[in-house]
Amino acid sequence: xxxxxxxxxxxxxxxxxxxxxxxxxxxxxxxxxxxxxxxxxxxxxxxxxxxxxxxxxxxxxxxxxxxxxxxxxxxxxxxxxxxxxxxxxxxxxxxxxxxxxxxxxxxxxxxxxxxxxxxxxxxxxxxxxxxxxxxxxxxxxxxxxxxxxxxxxxxxxxxxxxxxxxxxxxxxxxxxxxxxxxxxxxxxxxxxxxxxxxxxxxxxxxxxxxxxxxxxxxxxxxxxxxxxxxxxxxxxxxxxxxxxxxxxxxxxxxxxxxxxxxxxxxxxxxxxxxxxxxxxxxxxxxxxxxxxxxxxxxxxxxxxxxxxxxxxxxxxxxxxxxxxxxxxxxxxxxxxxxxxxxxxxxxxxxxxxxxxxxxxxxxxxxxxxxxxxxxxxxx
Amino acid sequence: xxxxxxxxxxxxxxxxxxxxxxxxxxxxxxxxxxxxxxxxxxxxxxxxxxxxxxxxxxxxxxxxxxxxxxxxxxxxxxxxxxxxxxxxxxxxxxxxxxxxxxxxxxxxxxxxxxxxxxxxxxxxxxxxxxxxxxxxxxxxxxxxxxxxxxxxxxxxxxxxxxxxxxxxxxxxxxxxxxxxxxxxxxxxxxxxxxxxxxxxxxxxxxxxxxxxxxxxxxxxxxxxxxxxxxxxxxxxxxxxxxxxxxxxxxxxxxxxxxxxxxxxxxxxxxxxxxxxxxxxxxxxxxxxxxxxxxxxxxxxxxxxxxxxxxxxxxxxxxxxxxxxxxxxxxxxxxxxxxxxxxxxxxxxxxxxxxxxxxxxxxxxxxxxxxxxxxxxxxxxxxxxxxxxxxxxxxxxxxxxxxxxxxxxxxxxxxxxxxxxxxxxxxxxxxxxxxxxxxxxxxxxxxxxxxxxxxxxxxxxxxxxxxxxxxxxxxxxxxxxxxxxxxxxxxxxxxxxxxxxxxxxxxxxxxxxxxxxxxxxxxxxxxxxxxxxxxxxxxxxxxxxxxxxxxxxxxxxxxxxxxxxxxxxxxxxxxxxxxxxxxxxxxxxxxxxxxxxxxxxxxxxx
Ligand SMILES: Cc1cc2nc3c(=O)[nH]c(=O)nc-3n(C[C@H](O)[C@H](O)[C@H](O)COP(=O)(O)OP(=O)(O)OC[C@H]3O[C@@H](n4cnc5c(N)ncnc54)[C@H](O)[C@@H]3O)c2cc1C
Numbered sequence: 001x002x003x004x005x006x007x008x009x010x011x012x013x014x015x016x017x018x019x020x021x022x023x024x025x026x027x028x029x030x031x032x033x034x035x036x037x038x039x040x041x042x043x044x045x046x047x048x049x050x051x052x053x054x055x056x057x058x059x060x061x062x063x064x065x066x067x068x069x070x071x072x073x074x075x076x077x078x079x080x081x082x083x084x085x086x087x088x089x090x091x092x093x094x095x096x097x098x099x100x101x102x103x104x105x106x107x108x109x110x111x112x113x114x115x116x117x118x119x120x121x122x123x124x125x126x127x128x129x130x131x132x133x134x135x136x137x138x139x140x141x142x143x144x145x146x147x148x149x150x151x152x153x154x155x156x157x158x159x160x161x162x163x164x165x166x167x168x169x170x171x172x173x174x175x176x177x178x179x180x181x182x183x184x185x186x187x188x189x190x191x192x193x194x195x196x197x198x199x200x201x202x203x204x205x206x207x208x209x210x211x212x213x214x215x216x217x218x219x220x221x222x223x224x225x226x227x228x229x230x231x232x233x234x235x236x237x238x239x240x241x242x243x244x245x246x247x248x249x250x251x252x253x254x255x256x257x258x259x260x261x262x263x264x265x266x267x268x269x270x271x272x273x274x275x276x277x278x279x280x281x282x283x284x285x286x287x288x289x290x291x292x293x294x295x296x297x298x299x300x301x302x303x304x305x306x307x308x309x310x311x312x313x314x315x316x317x318x319x320x321x322x323x324x325x326x327x328x329x330x331x332x333x334x335x336x337x338x339x340x341x342x343x344x345x346x347x348x349x350x351x352x353x354x355x356x357x358x359x360x361x362x363x364x365x366x367x368x369x370x371x372x373x374x375x376x377x378x379x
Numbered sequence: 380x381x382x383x384x385x386x387x388x389x390x391x392x393x394x395x396x397x398x399x400x401x402x403x404x405x406x407x408x409x410x411x412x413x414x415x416x417x418x419x420x421x422x423x424x425x426x427x428x429x430x431x432x433x434x435x436x437x438x439x440x441x442x443x444x445x446x447x448x449x450x451x452x453x454x455x456x457x458x459x460x461x462x463x464x465x466x467x468x469x470x471x472x473x474x475x476x477x478x479x480x481x482x483x484x485x486x487x488x489x490x491x492x493x494x495x496x497x498x499x500x501x502x503x504x505x506x507x508x509x510x511x512x513x514x515x516x517x518x519x520x521x522x523x524x525x526x527x528x529x530x531x532x533x534x535x536x537x538x539x540x541x542x543x544x545x546x547x548x549x550x551x552x553x554x555x556x557x558x559x560x561x562x563x564x565x566x567x568x569x570x571x572x573x574x575x576x577x578x579x580x581x582x583x584x585x586x587x588x589x590x591x592x593x594x595x596x597x598x599x600x601x602x603x604x605x606x607x608x609x610x611x612x613x614x615x616x617x618x619x620x621x622x623x624x625x626x627x628x629x630x631x632x633x634x635x636x637x638x639x640x641x642x643x644x645x646x647x648x649x650x651x652x653x654x655x656x657x658x659x660x661x662x663x664x665x666x667x668x669x670x671x672x673x674x675x676x677x678x679x680x681x682x683x684x685x686x687x688x689x690x691x692x693x694x695x696x697x698x699x700x701x702x703x704x705x706x707x708x709x710x711x712x713x714x715x716x717x718x719x720x721x722x723x724x725x726x727x728x729x730x731x732x733x734x735x736x737x738x739x740x741x742x743x744x745x746x747x748x749x750x751x752x753x754x755x756x757x758x759x760x761x762x763x764x765x766x767x768x769x770x771x772x773x774x775x776x777x778x779x780x781x782x783x784x785x786x787x788x789x790x791x792x793x794x795x796x797x798x799x800x801x802x803x804x805x806x807x808x809x810x811x812x813x814x815x816x817x818x819x820x821x822x823x824x825x826x827x828x829x830x831x832x833x834x835x836x837x838x839x840x841x842x843x844x845x846x847x848x849x850x851x852x853x854x855x856x857x858x859x860x861x862x863x864x865x866x867x868x869x870x871x872x873x874x875x876x877x878x879x880x881x882x883x884x885x886x887x888x889x890x891x892x893x894x895x896x897x898x899x900x901x902x903x904x905x906x907x908x909x910x911x912x913x914x915x916x917x918x919x920x921x922x923x924x925x926x927x928x929x930x931x932x933x934x935x936x937x938x939x940x941x942x943x944x945x946x947x948x949x950x951x952x953x954x955x956x957x958x959x960x961x962x963x964x965x966x967x968x969x970x971x972x973x974x975x976x977x978x979x980x981x982x983x984x
Binding site for chain 1: 681683684685687689698922923924926928929932933938942963965966967970971972973974975976977979980981983
């Protein structure tokens with residue numbers, strides 16, 4: 001007899017949410033985290049959420065995901081301090097405008113509102129910025145920001161209330177297989193037995209799944225990001241300027257947080273900061289936002305994007321996998337906003353009740369079966 | 380020289396709503412724009428307006444802001460100071476500011492000017508090079524003094540809210556209804572104002588420089604000088620970064636006190652020791668005569684993966700790439716965890732010495748010292764004319780709290796006795812300035828039995844990484860001469876002269892114990908940038924939020940503009956976890972204006 005119905009590996013947003021929803025269903029759950037909860041990407045991101053994706057599957061996913069995220073405070077008792085200021089794309093060429101026009105038709109079809117704006121209007125709405133020859137923009141009013149730490153702390157508190165066994169500083173280094181069935185995980189010499197095992201280990205997922213002989217196509221990409229000292233509140237949307245390769249937003253503390261979209265280092269390289277990113281981000285940000293000249297850059301850090309071949313997450317299980325093995329990982333840089341809904345869907349799926357419609361497109365077998373999701377709106 | 384103090388917040392007689400109240404301006408000049416955010420036409424808000432607002436996120440801002448914004452009326456003020464007087468000292472003398480800590484990051488707290496009614500939750504924020512950069516005090520341009528309620532004075536506000544909502548209110552259920560996690564704290568600690576600060580274009584920052592050196596020494600105290608002397612003797616090239624521009628570190632403070640008034644005599648018992656310390660600076664300074672070494676006057680702001688360090692100087696920024704880096708950036712005094720430790724007038728020995736050197740340390744001063752050097756400085760300050768009395772060992776152990784209304788008034792002992800005072804000076808020297816070496820990769824851990832931090836470096840300063848070294852009190856070695864010899868040992872080891880390195884090591888002893896620190900009060904402030912008390916740590920622990928990383932994220936401890944320079948020790952002491960490593964240090968260690976970084980970026984292209 002196993003100690004647990006389900007063992008969840010990885011205590012980031014996704015693992016925590018999965019464990020929480022499983023426990024809520026009355027299952028005996030254990031969560032194993034190699035460091036402290038949230039130590040992976042889940043306390044290192046930009047805290048943005050959006051329903052605007054390029055792939056319809058992701059749009060549908062986040063329409064539900066957004067509702068789930070915004071109602072999280074009711075569930076966990078922790079306010080995730082949402083900023084409902086929208087996402088604001090500032091565009092500088094006709095091709096980009098055309099692309100957003102087309103996308104907007106798709107979004108409208110899904111019931112997702114959006115506003116296409118002319119150059120003058122963009123400048124009026126973002127008066128503090130120096131937008132040069134912008135020809136227009138797109139505003140997504142349903143998008144916004146939140147604080148990732150509060151998602152993590154909220155789930156931690158909820159798991160505590162549900163008396164879930166949360167084991168921090170427990171790196172899994174083995175997966176126990178009996179015949180073709182997964183029956184638990186190993187942390188050093190300790191064995192944690194479970195009927196099922198869900199890998200939610202973000203960028204570290206492939207190393208874990210390989211322990212069970214399964215290859216999952218996720219690769220790590222180090223991204224850097226930083227915040228300024230707090231300044232008076234002036235900016236409510238999350239601003240993305242594709243032609244400059246820069247995005248930024250103002251947080252609840254008054255800080256401007258942001259990064260460039262094209263500097264990255266491949267692999268599970270040390271999570272430190274680079275000179276190249278620092279001066280390049282500053283250069284670009286100052287160009288579009290001259291007023292920030294004297295504002296002091298205060299804190300910078302890095303984290304991993306967990307990239308998949310189609311820039312969309314992988315959830316569920318593969319047909320040929322050992323029995324009892326599941327995954328929810330590879331969110332390709334937009335997994336924090338998706339973690340509440342992902343946990344709910346995974347719990348449905350793993351507890352054996354059903355495979356929710358919403359998660360079907362993201363199955364691990366989609367690559368072999370030639371039906372990738374094709375998400376291109378990743379920054 | 381005239382310093383014009385131009386208050387930015389003029390005549391705010393009406394309670395105007397300021398969003399995450401970011402200090403400085405009290406005039407709501409962005410009304411129309413903001414009104415659009417909220418769908419309102421005006422910019423003067425009443426509580427009932429706020430309640431009607433549909434957007435809950437802004438509601439709680441508005442709510443809290445309205446709650447907190449005090450009424451302010453400020454007169455235009457200017458005064459004369461002697462040319463050459465450091466800005467902060469001038470303001471202090473005028474009674475504009477009073478200090479609780481040695482290093483200010485443009486945010487002195489507390490004011491004591493009788494002519495202005497600030498309410499009790501205001502403080503002065505001073506911008507300008509005199510204070511913005513903690514390590515440089517020359518006034519290089521006009522100074523703006525702005526009134527905001529950046530409320531580290533907010534300790535008071537927090538306290539009131541806490542009384543109302545209960546401890547840990549930032550995270551309680553009330554917040555769930557839309558009032559927001561930590562938002563209060565964040566609202567009241569907002570620091571700068573975009574419109575104001577965007578005028579700040581350091582015209583003098585026209586230069587960026589790129590430099591390549593074999594060895595980069597950070598810190599020009601005795602340890603750093605030791606390294607320089609050894610490297611020079613072995614013919615190696617090096618650069619030494621020192622923020623104060625004067626070599627000697629702690630010894631330099633002693634010298635400054637002696638020089639301030641030539642008639643000052645060191646107390647007889649100390650004379651020999653002081654002479655030998657001054658001789659060490661002399662021989663250290665000689666290391667720059669051969670021309671192999673370069674002295675950079677600037678602040679080292681951190682280490683980047685490419686093995687580049689950034690140095691901010693007056694009017695220039697230097698990106699230094701190096702083969703080896705040696706941290707010798709010393710230690711500082713964390714404030715004792717006593718109730719009342721946030722009161723104006725509670726100041727560190729470093730700052731007290733600075734004031735004393737300018738004859739600005741006035742009134743009865745009590746020195747709480749845990750360290751030989753601090754006691755020596757205390758005696759010199761007394762010789763310089765300050766009314767200073769050091770607490771004896773038995774009183775140190777029995778100290779219970781610090782009392783005061785607007786500023787510190789007395790210290791109270793556990794047996795009920797009290798001593799009146801005007802300044803409470805602490806010389807604890809317990810926090811290695813580890814933010815720099817730790818950020819570059821030197822490990823540190825908390826030793827619960829001794830209440831100290833231990834660095835993972837070997838006795839000659841080397842670490843697991845061949846290019847990374849740390850010497851002197853940043854590693855825990857605390858005797859002054861010992862630091863110098865450790866520096867020499869490191870310098871010789873770096874030059875592959877193991878014989879001389881070993882000889883120097885014989886003179887090094889590492890500190891593994893320290894006097895017991897004061898008692899710890901739940902009301903004491905651990906982190907004043909973010910208004911975090913010992914009680915906040917307790918609340919976190921009750922919620923199952925344990926360990927430095929999570930506690931940091933929950934309370935905000937160490938994430939303010941001081942980047943943990945003052946609170947790291949106290950936070951770890953509060954957590955009291957044997958073997959705990961500090962939270963990861965974040966770049967830039969000294970907050971750096973964007974324009975500086977951008978200019979480096981333009982030139983890198
Ligand atoms: C700079 C940056 C900006 C971002 N911006 C956004 C954004 O704006 N919006 C958004 O929604 N997302 C954003 N993301 C992405 C988001 O952070 C991630 O997609 C999300 O956190 C993934 O959550 P996770 O739980 O899958 O992974 P993680 O949070 O990485 O959790 C995985 C956990 O597994 C643990 N683990 C690994 N190996 C083992 C083992 N062997 N045993 C036990 N435990 C193990 C790790 O320690 C880690 O805690 C951003 C990411 C970065 C880096």
